[in-house]
Amino acid sequence: MSTPRRRRTLHALAPLAAGTALSFGSAGIASAVEIEYWQYFFEARVTAMDTLIENFQEANPDITVKTNQFPYADYRTKVAAAIPAGEGPDVVQLFYGWLNDYERAGLIQPLPTESFDPAMIEAEFFPMVQTMKRDGQYMALPTAVRSLALFYNERLFDAAGIEGPPQTLEELVDIAEQLTERDGAGNLTQVGLTSGMTAQDHHWFREVLLRQFGGQPYSDDGTQVTYDSDAGRAALQWYSDLEQTLGVTESTFMDEPQAAFKAGRAGMHIDGSFRIGALEDTRGLKWGVAELPAGPDGTRSNYSSYWVNAITSKAEGEKYDAAVKFMQYITSDEAMQIWLETVGELPAKQSAALTDENRDDPIYGPFVKGLGYAQSTDFVDESAQRQLMTDMVSRIELEGQSVADSLKVAAEAEQKLLDDAFAR
Amino acid sequence: MSLYGGLPLASKRVVWAWGFLAIPIVFYTVVRFYPTANATLISFQEWNLLGSRTWTGLTNYRTLIADPVFWQVLGNTFQYLLIGTPLSLMLSFAIAYQLDKVRFMHGTIRALYFLPFMTSAVAMAWVWRWFYQPVPIGTFNNLLASFGIQQIAFLNSTTNALPAILAPAVWAGLGFQVIIFMAGLRAIPKTYYEAARIDGVSSWTIMTEITLPLLKPTIVFLVVFSSIGFLRIFDQVFNMTTNNPGGPLNSTKPLVLMIYDTAFNSFDMGYAAAQTVVLFVILLVVSLLQLRIMRERS
Helix, strand or coil: CHHHHHHHHHHHHHHHHHHHHHHHHHCCCCCCEEEEEEEECCHHHHHHHHHHHHHHHHHCCCEEEEEEEECHHHHHHHHHHHCCCCCCCCEEEEEHHHHHHHHHCCCEECCCCCCCCHHHHHHHECHHHHHHEECCEECCEEEEEEEEEEEEEHHHHHHCCCCCCCCEHHHHHHHHHHHCEECCCCCEEEEEECCCHHHHHHHHHHHHHHHHCCCCCECCCCCCECCCCHHHHHHHHHHHHHHHCCCCCCCCCCCCHHHHHHCCCEEEEEEEHHHHHHHHCCCCCCEEEECCCECCCCCCCEEEEEEEEEEECCCCHHHHHHHHHHHHHHCCHHHHHHHHHHHCCEECEHHHHCCHHHHHCCCHHHHHHHHCCEECCCCCCHHHHHHHHHHHHHHHHHHCCCHHHHHHHHHHHHHHHHHHHHHC | CHHHHCCCHHHHHHHHHHHHHHHHHHHHHHHHHHHHHHHHHHCCEECCCCCCCEECCCHHHHHHHHCHHHHHHHHHHHHHHHHHHHHHHHHHHHHHHHHHHCCCCHHHHHHHHHHHHHCCHHHHHHHHHHHCCCCCCCHHHHHHHHCCCCCCCCCCCCCCHHHHHHHHHHHHHHHHHHHHHHHHHHCCCHHHHHHHHHCCCCHHHHHHHHHHHHCHHHHHHHHHHHHHHHHCCCHHHHHHCCCCCCCCCCCCCCHHHHHHHHHHCCCCHHHHHHHHHHHHHHHHHHHHHHHHHHHHHC
C-alpha cells in the first residue's frame, strides 16, 4: 500500500529536483532571465507543470521559470490581490470565466500576433477558445480543456444484466430505474444516477439538457437569458422528475454525487475529466466512461471549461520575451500531450486531442468526442449563477413551487446578474 | 544616546512607558483601526479588487436595503442569537449547578464538558454534517430507520437546517460557559446558604433570591460574550453547507457568510464592506444595550 504511493511521490519529485539543479546551473549565464509562474495547487497539475518547465529550461538555458502554487480556495483572492500590486507572476493561470475582469483592469497583456497568429489559433484550437479574443488579438490560451461525460459502475451494470451505457436520455432513465435500490422503509440505498446542481449538473442543465430540448441558455452575445421558454420548462421538468417523480436519484444522497459514485452506491454519475484521477485509485470500483446521452431528437451537446495562461502586465522587456517563449511552449502539442498523460485534462488543440489514439481511448475517448460539440458558458459570476440553478431546484423540491414559476424566478434573477455585470 | 542620556529620570520613565505602550498602540492602529476605517471607506465605493475604486456614495447601502436576501440573512442571524444565547445559557447553568454538587469524578465530567470547546470548529462541523446525512450514511437517520421511524431531513430543509446547525454550535460553547458559571457559583459565600437553610427557606427562593442575583456579573459577561459569538457565527454554517453555502434557499445563511460570499465569490468589495459596517453597528448596539440593561437591574 505504501510502496506505490512513495514511488509516485519520488516520481513527482524527480522533475522538481532536476528543475532546481538546472536553475542553479543557468544562474551563471550572464543573460539569465527569471520569470515567475503561478497556478493553484493540485498535485497532478504541479507535476505536469514541473515537467514542462524542465523541458522548457533545457531548450532555453538562459531562462529560468520559478513556480508558485496556492491552495485552490485562496488562489483567486491571492492572484487578485497580488497582480494589481505588481507583486505577482509574469505568467499566470486563470479560470476562463475570470478573464473579463483582468482584461478590463489592464492586468494582462495581449499575446503578440507574430507568435500567436489568430488565424492559426482559430484553425488549430477548439472553437470555444475564441471567447479569449479581444480586438483581433488573443488575451490568453489554455493548455488543456475539460468536458463532461457519463461515468458508470460496471459491476452494478453487470449485476443488473445491462449491456452498456445509455445512448439516449430515455435509456438513461430506464437504466437508472433498474439500478435504484431502496430499503424496506423506502429509503434510497443506491441511486441509479447521481444528481446535484451544486456539482456538475448546472453545466449539464445549461449547456446540454436545455439545448437537447430545443432551447438555448443565453443569447449569442451572452447578454440575455433565454431559457425561460417552452424548451426550458421541458428540460427542467425532465430534470426534476428524476428525483420528484421517478425517484431514481436524490441530490443529497451521500452528501456529494461523486462520493456516492466512488463508494459504489450509484449506477451512473456525470462529471468532468478532472475526476478521472480521483477515481483511478479507488479500490474495488470498476467503472467505465461514456459520452453524455443524446437528447430526444438525437442532439448531442457538452460543456467545456478550461484554465488559461496569460502574460501579466508586470512582464516587461526581456521578461516579456521570455514569457512569450514560455507561453508558446506550454500551448504546444508536446505540452498538451504531457498534460493529458499527467493530469488527465484534454488537449486544447484539435490536432493534439483528436488523434486516433485519444479518440479510441476507453477513458479519454468519450471526453475527447464530447469536445467536438462542447459549449462554454460565458459566466459573469460562476458561483452566483450556479447558486441560482441550485435554488431553482430547491424551490421545486422544498417549497413545492411549479417548474414554470421556479424557472421564471431563476431566469429573472440571472438576467439581473448579467445586466449588473455588463453595466459595469 | 546622548539625547536620551541627558534626560532626567522622570522623563526617562516616560520614554520607557511610551516605548512599551507604543507596541499595542501601533498594533491596534495597523491591525484594527486602519482596516476598520478603510472598510468603512470602501463601503461607499465600488471595487472588484482588480480595478480602481470608484466613489458611489450610498449606492451600496441602498442596494442592501432593497435586497430581500439581506433581510432574510439578518433574520437568520437574529435567530441564531435569540435561540442560541438563552438556550446555551440555560443549559450551561443547569449543568454547572448540578456539577457543582457532584463530587464523584468531578474533574473528569468537567473535562468532558470542556472538550468540545477545545475541538476545532471545522472538524466538529464536518462530523455533525455526517451525523445529519440521510440513509445510508447518516448516523441519526440510520438510527431512526432501524427503529422504523421515517427519516428527518436535517440539513436539506428550510425549517430544520438552522436548528440543526445551531445544535453543535451551542454544544461547542457549553464547556466554556459551564466553567465560568461554576467559578461564579463558587464565588458566592457559603454563609448566605447556611443562613437561608437555618431560616428554612425553600430551595426555589434560595435560587431566585441568592444564587441568581449574586451570579449577575457572571451572567452579564456570558450573555455579551455568547451574543457576539452567535451574531458572528460562520464556521459551523460554512462547513456544514459547503455544497450550497448558507442553504437550502439561504435558510441558514448568517450575515458573516453573506459578507464572505459577496467579497470572495462575487468580488464585490464595496457591497461586502457595507454589510460589514451593518454587522459592526449591530454588534456595537447589542453589546451596549445588554451591558446597560444588565447593569440597571443589578
